[in-house]
Amino acid sequence: MVPEKDALPQDPLDFFHKWYNEAQKSEPNDPDAMALATASKAGMPRVRMVLLKQADERGFKFHSNEQSFKGLHLAENPQAALCFHWKSLRRQICVEGIVEKAPDEETDEYFATRPYDRRIGAWASQQSRPLENRSILDQKLDEYVKKYPESGSVPRPPYWTGYILKPRTIEFWWSHPDRLHDRFQYRKTGTGLWVIQRLYP
Numbered sequence: 001m002v003p004e005k006d007a008l009p010q011d012p013l014d015f016f017h018k019w020y021n022e023a024q025k026s027e028p029n030d031p032d033a034m035a036l037a038t039a040s041k042a043g044m045p046r047v048r049m050v051l052l053k054q055a056d057e058r059g060f061k062f063h064s065n066e067q068s069f070k071g072l073h074l075a076e077n078p079q080a081a082l083c084f085h086w087k088s089l090r091r092q093i094c095v096e097g098i099v100e101k102a103p104d105e106e107t108d109e110y111f112a113t114r115p116y117d118r119r120i121g122a123w124a125s126q127q128s129r130p131l132e133n134r135s136i137l138d139q140k141l142d143e144y145v146k147k148y149p150e151s152g153s154v155p156r157p158p159y160w161t162g163y164i165l166k167p168r169t170i171e172f173w174w175s176h177p178d179r180l181h182d183r184f185q186y187r188k189t190g191t192g193l194w195v196i197q198r199l200y201p
């Protein structure tokens with residue numbers, strides 16, 4: 001029995017968490033992986049995978065390097081889109097919205113919980129910039145291990161940032177064997193309430 005929109009959760013975040021919890025059990029790895037699409041100011045798009053760190057009433061949070069291609073895009077054009085695809089469940093969730101930076105204190109707090117090698121790696125990697133060979137990266141790693149030994153604290157690199165995509169639309173898609181799939185789009189209204197619209201597959 002296929003539900004109609006009245007039977008769906010009124011809050012898309014509840015719906016998201018229901019599917020996300022199921023994906024944690026069903027996916028062999030990375031149920032938190034999502035494609036992130038950004039675009040330059042001129043409209044040239046780029047898409048890559050990132051990991052979801054939190055989904056709450058503010059939006060969908062991920063971490064990255066502000067100086068990466070995506071960071072440069074987001075600085076000049078904060079509009080972005082996300083797409084989760086949980087293969088084993090044959091489900092997809094697409095999100096569109098505006099990206100803001102997470103509060104610095106919150107990102108500091110999270111960064112401090114990361115394993116040592118990841119904190120050092122964040123210093124050593126100049127994400128998205130040209131790298132002549134692997135040994136240069138290894139050298140940088142060694143330099144930062146000396147600078148910030150494991151016994152002490154590793155500060156968060158100023159460019160290592162939390163981003164929150166604040167959704168304007170969230171679309172839930174699930175597969176039917178006949179290819180006539182179900183799609184429901186939640187759209188946030190000016191009052192903050194969500195309206196639900198079924199879409200043709």
Ligand SMILES: Cc1cc2nc3c(=O)[nH]c(=O)nc-3n(C[C@H](O)[C@H](O)[C@H](O)COP(=O)(O)O)c2cc1C
Binds near residue numbers: 070127
């Ligand atoms: C499953 C998966 C998860 C990833 N998670 C992240 C992430 O959370 N943050 C990040 O900066 N890059 C992550 N990456 C690497 C990005 O896909 C990408 O290579 C990197 O961020 C540089 O992208 P850019 O040059 O478009 O900015 C992940 C890659 C994969 C395959």
